[in-house]
Amino acid sequence: MSIANTLVPARRDTRALLIKWIVGLLVPVAVFTFVWSGEAIINNALLSLLGTGNVALGISLVVQLAIFILIFYATVITLAGYLVAADSGQRGMIELWIDILVFVVVPLLLVISLGLIIGFALCAVVWPLYFLVRRRVRQALHYTPPPPLQNLRILDAEQRADLMSRAIMGGFWFSIALAVVWLIADLIFYVSGALPTILLISAVIRTLILPVAGYFLGRLAGVIALRRTIAQKNGGNGESDTDRAGRRISKRRQLEELSTTRKREEARDLVPNDLPLRSTGAQRFYLILIVAFVLFYPVIDPFLFGFGTDGRLAGYGDAGYYVILALGLNIVVGFAGLLDLGYVAFFAIGSYAWGIIGSTQLTNILSLPPINQHLLSGLFWPMIIGAALIAAFFGVLLGLPTLRLRGDYLAIVTLGFGEIVPIVFLELDKYTNGPNGIVGVYAPAFPGTNWLSATPYYYLILALIALTIFANIRLRDSRLGRAWIAIREDEIAAASSGINLRNTKLMAFGAGAFFSGFAGAYHAAKLGLVSPDNFSVGDSIIYLAMVVIGGIGSIPGVIVGALAVYSINQFLLAQLDSLAADPSNPLFAIHNAIAHVFPGFTFGNIRNLIFGVLLVVIMIFRPEGLIPSARRRRELHAGADEQAEVGALDVVPGAPGFESEVRI
Amino acid sequence: MTLFLQELVVGITTGAIYALIALGYTMVYGIIELINFAHGDIFMISTFVCITIFAAFGITSSSSAPTGLALVGVLLVTLLGTMLICAVLGVVIERVAYRPLRNAPRLAPLISAIGVSLILEDVGKLWKGINFVSFPQIFPEITYYIGPVYITSVNILVIVVALVLMVALQWLVTRTRTGRAMRAVAQDREAAALMGVNVNRIIAITFFIGAALAGAAGLIYGLQFGSTIFVLGFTLGLFAFTAAVLGGIGNLVGAMLGGVLIGVIEALASLIPDSVLPHGGAAWHEAVIFVVLILILVFRPSGLLGQRTPEKV
Numbered sequence: 001m002s003i004a005n006t007l008v009p010a011r012r013d014t015r016a017l018l019i020k021w022i023v024g025l026l027v028p029v030a031v032f033t034f035v036w037s038g039e040a041i042i043n044n045a046l047l048s049l050l051g052t053g054n055v056a057l058g059i060s061l062v063v064q065l066a067i068f069i070l071i072f073y074a075t076v077i078t079l080a081g082y083l084v085a086a087d088s089g090q091r092g093m094i095e096l097w098i099d100i101l102v103f104v105v106v107p108l109l110l111v112i113s114l115g116l117i118i119g120f121a122l123c124a125v126v127w128p129l130y131f132l133v134r135r136r137v138r139q140a141l142h143y144t145p146p147p148p149l150q151n152l153r154i155l156d157a158e159q160r161a162d163l164m165s166r167a168i169m170g171g172f173w174f175s176i177a178l179a180v181v182w183l184i185a186d187l188i189f190y191v192s193g194a195l196p197t198i199l200l201i202s203a204v205i206r207t208l209i210l211p212v213a214g215y216f217l218g219r220l221a222g223v224i225a226l227r228r229t230i231a232q233k234n235g236g237n238g239e240s241d242t243d244r245a246g247r248r249i250s251k252r253r254q255l256e257e258l259s260t261t262r263k264r265e266e267a268r269d270l271v272p273n274d275l276p277l278r279s280t281g282a283q284r285f286y287l288i289l290i291v292a293f294v295l296f297y298p299v300i301d302p303f304l305f306g307f308g309t310d311g312r313l314a315g316y317g318d319a320g321y322y323v324i325l326a327l328g329l330n331i332v333v334g335f336a337g338l339l340d341l342g343y344v345a346f347f348a349i350g351s352y353a354w355g356i357i358g359s360t361q362l363t364n365i366l367s368l369p370p371i372n373q374h375l376l377s378g379l380f381w382p383m384i385i386g387a388a389l390i391a392a393f394f395g396v397l398l399g400l401p402t403l404r405l406r407g408d409y410l411a412i413v414t415l416g417f418g419e420i421v422p423i424v425f426l427e428l429d430k431y432t433n434g435p436n437g438i439v440g441v442y443a444p445a446f447p448g449t450n451w452l453s454a455t456p457y458y459y460l461i462l463a464l465i466a467l468t469i470f471a472n473i474r475l476r477d478s479r480l481g482r483a484w485i486a487i488r489e490d491e492i493a494a495a496s497s498g499i500n501l502r503n504t505k506l507m508a509f510g511a512g513a514f515f516s517g518f519a520g521a522y523h524a525a526k527l528g529l530v531s532p533d534n535f536s537v538g539d540s541i542i543y544l545a546m547v548v549i550g551g552i553g554s555i556p557g558v559i560v561g562a563l564a565v566y567s568i569n570q571f572l573l574a575q576l577d578s579l580a581a582d583p584s585n586p587l588f589a590i591h592n593a594i595a596h597v598f599p600g601f602t603f604g605n606i607r608n609l610i611f612g613v614l615l616v617v618i619m620i621f622r623p624e625g626l627i628p629s630a631r632r633r634r635e636l637h638a639g640a641d642e643q644a645e646v647g648a649l650d651v652v653p654g655a656p657g658f659e660s661e662v663r664i
Numbered sequence: 665m666t667l668f669l670q671e672l673v674v675g676i677t678t679g680a681i682y683a684l685i686a687l688g689y690t691m692v693y694g695i696i697e698l699i700n701f702a703h704g705d706i707f708m709i710s711t712f713v714c715i716t717i718f719a720a721f722g723i724t725s726s727s728s729a730p731t732g733l734a735l736v737g738v739l740l741v742t743l744l745g746t747m748l749i750c751a752v753l754g755v756v757i758e759r760v761a762y763r764p765l766r767n768a769p770r771l772a773p774l775i776s777a778i779g780v781s782l783i784l785e786d787v788g789k790l791w792k793g794i795n796f797v798s799f800p801q802i803f804p805e806i807t808y809y810i811g812p813v814y815i816t817s818v819n820i821l822v823i824v825v826a827l828v829l830m831v832a833l834q835w836l837v838t839r840t841r842t843g844r845a846m847r848a849v850a851q852d853r854e855a856a857a858l859m860g861v862n863v864n865r866i867i868a869i870t871f872f873i874g875a876a877l878a879g880a881a882g883l884i885y886g887l888q889f890g891s892t893i894f895v896l897g898f899t900l901g902l903f904a905f906t907a908a909v910l911g912g913i914g915n916l917v918g919a920m921l922g923g924v925l926i927g928v929i930e931a932l933a934s935l936i937p938d939s940v941l942p943h944g945g946a947a948w949h950e951a952v953i954f955v956v957l958i959l960i961l962v963f964r965p966s967g968l969l970g971q972r973t974p975e976k977v
Contacts (some may be wrong), residue, residue: 333771337771339771339774339775341778401958401961401962402961404961404965405961405965408693408697408698408699408770408774409909409961409965411699411774412699412902412905412906412909412957413957413958413961415902416902416906416953416954416957416958417954419899419902419950419954420950420951420954423947423948423950423951424951427941427942427943427947427948428942429942430942537898541778541782544775544778548775552771598790598791599793600790600793600794601790605786605789605790605794606786606790607786608782608783608785608786608789609782609783609786609787609790611779611782612778612779612780612781612782612783612784612785612786613779613783614779615775615776615778615779615782616760616761616776616779616780616783619761619765619768619772619773619775619776619779620761620764620765620776623768623769623772
């Protein structure tokens with residue numbers, strides 16, 4: 001039997017790999033399934049399908065839940081296969097298990113017991129502590145982990161086949177382990193009476209299906225892993241393709257050969273790899289998990305956190321417009337390197353754009369009869385682009401006088417602009433109602449949705465974020481984006497290379513402001529009012545903090561930065577204050593001790609202090625931010641690699657021996 | 665015409681305060697090309713320091729003010745004490761937040777400066793709360809009439825203190841060894857270091873002097889306006905920076921001139937009638953100053969007295 005042969009690990013190191021990853025992945029999956037809600041989601045969905053449970057979920061809910069569950073478990077099983085195949089086996093088993101424990105299981109448990117935000121906030125305390133302890137322990141043991149793979153390993157056909165069989169084994173055995181654990185857990189639940197008899201049937205079916213699914217998902221993982229390997233060339237000699245006379249080499253390939261640093265970075269992502277969990281291959285799987293989670297969040301939230309879904313969704317919707325603002329500001333600050341301290345102005349302009357049009361304000365100003373509300377609500381969709389365009393127009397307008405200025409002048413002009421725009425809205429009360437703001441701004445309308453609940457807003461902001469991220473990535477990689485980055489690095493060199501400084505900078509201002517218009521229109525529609533109080537110049541600094549903390553110029557970094565800053569700003573400090581009000585809590589004493597010295601102290605009161613310290617500390621110790629972009633990290637830490645690079649480039653590209661020199 | 669002259673007096677008085685703050689911006693910018701966003705907040709802290717020192721003398725807004733020699737003594741001690749405390753604060757900020765970033769990309773110290781500004785703002789908030797704090801009016805207010813225009817003794821005090829400090833600074837920069845070293849570092853840091861100038865020390869001294877001037881500005885601001893608040897540093901910092909740009913950044917005389925001009929423009933802006941701008945010019949004075957800033961930057965980015973310098977490659 002050929003299948004049986006492929007499923008039994010022949011070698012001892014393969015067996016070790018299997019155990020390493022199956023245990024490593026099974027623990028967090030089991031925590032999610034049994035301690036949290038995986039099991040609850042499945043059982044509830046099944047029960048309401050069968051019509052026997054006391055919870056009857058609508059059919060669309062059940063379908064959504066089923067899709068989520070399928071995506072989740074399929075991705076995890078494939079990931080198991082991929083990791084078994086992609087691991088070079090250099091790093092130890094225990095080390096990996098500790099890492100997974102600290103970075104996956106502990107956050108899961110904290111989030112389960114304390115809620116999303118406090119849970120992650122505690123993680124932010126736990127993780128640095130862990131790094132500290134790990135460094136100490138390693139020093140004490142005189143242990144240095146082997147450095148990540150530095151060379152490009154070329155695999156022959158046999159090794160590739162081995163990789164494939166390892167992936168299949170990984171998927172298969174992981175599924176078996178999952179099925180067995182699940183069956184045992186279900187039996188325990190059944191005996192204790194928590195599981196209805198009818199679900200035992202599904203448990204049996206599941207136990208039978210899982211290994212088969214595991215086999216095929218493992219195959220899929222193998223295919224994915226193989227795409228990240230370097231195959232041997234047809235000629236049989238992998239090193240001969242550059243210096244073989246008369247053969248054309250593509251431009252791209254030549255360029256790739258030039259950068260040793262880039263090579264080294266890519267080597268870290270190749271299969272096999274010492275740190276497969278951190279390779280870009282595995283990151284694809286995380287992305288699928290995160291997208292599935294975010295997309296189906298409104299339906300799974302009740303299972304995860306219980307009652308109060310609507311309130312939480314509203315909060316996440318607000319976090320979403322921070323993400324959009326951070327991504328927009330990232331274009332100006334991160335890509336083009338223009339320090340914009342008045343970004344809140346464009347946000348305000350976007351808000352007022354929809355606020356004035358999407359309410360009775362405009363018709364009142366023009367003394368016209370009011371327009372039908374349904375019509376206006378439908379107008380939201382074109383107006384969201386309209387608001388963005390208006391904001392972009394003002395972005396370009398602000399950019400014009402500042403073009404000739406150096407970065408620091410720009411900062412002060414934008415700061416002034418951010419200060420002035422709210423004043424203008426405040427004082428032009430004929431159009432904006434001044435300090436009272438515009439009330440009764442209409443919500444959007446969309447067939448079949450109820451805009452009184454938070455769910456449609458959640459999906460609206462999700463769609464806007466997706467659009468913004470997509471546009472950001474495409475912009476970054478476009479000719480224009482590269483021009484921005486060139487300007488950021490050296491304006492004069494960029495101009496000498498033929499970049500039109502004026503247009504490029506104006507485009508950065510316009511594009512950055514455009515996205516804040518999205519956020520503004522969303523904000524006005526969701527809140528139902530626009531008030532000048534919502535736009536203080538201090539907010540611009542908060543937006544800047546999101547970009548800086550996350551990582552200047554890095555799209556995932558900026559998203560994480562925005563979420564972190566939003567959580568600190570809106571939830572964490574308020575939560576700390578409410579905890580400190582409880583005399584039984586240890587925070588109570590701390591709060592009182594500080595309040596004794598500074599009367600009027602609350603955690604909410606020191607938010608700027610916290611962000612200020614974060615800004616200074618990050619600038620000094622980690623200027624590339626929490627999740628830096630690869631390019632930025634390379635720029636900021638160029639010194640260490642420079643020597644090797646210079647040495648490598650002493651050899652003329654294309655000359656004999658060049659490639660062996662480049663392959664460090 | 666009377667109104668115009670009257671606003672001119674007000675403008676010159678506030679302008680003198682702006683000028684003192686602008687000097688700190690312009691000196692720091694001249695020497696390390698950094699907009700020290702924290703400078704306005706140092707000024708805000710200095711007003712609080714003044715109140716605290718007054719309180720140490722037993723003077724609050726409700727108590728009776730000392731007279732005669734006692735008054736002069738209290739004012740002098742407060743002035744020097746505030747200047748010293750702020751100067752030390754400035755040096756500490758430079759040491760902690762800017763010096764580690766001396767060779768970092770341009771954006772880094774700027775963001776660090778914003779961070780320090782946020783920190784100081786919240787320190788002010790924790791220290792004195794979120795409301796306006798009244799500043800003891802210990803200097804007797806006597807009104808003198810010159811024709812129809814009046815000027816108070818406080819106005820005169822403000823202008824005199826500002827003038828004395830500016831003259832002292834001018835002397836320090838142009839006539840002393842330290843001043844020469846400062847100018848050398850501003851021109852070319854590396855060359856100055858090669859000539860034996862201790863660059864880090866000179867930069868620290870610059871921050872010391874700039875912050876001390878902000879400290880002095882804090883006292884006379886309090887005497888002139890009678891109240892202070894923790895967000896004061898932001899607006900006044902913006903005005904003072906505009907003044908520095910107007911005069912030509914890096915140029916000391918320019919900063920003084922720019923400060924007075926901005927004060928006068930602000931005062932005159934309040935004469936704009938309601939028919940031109942809704943709610944009158946006073947509500948828009950920040951916008952007016954911002955427009956001035958934009959106009960200068962568009963038409964004469966080097967400022968009134970500054971020289972056009974090509975960007976260093």
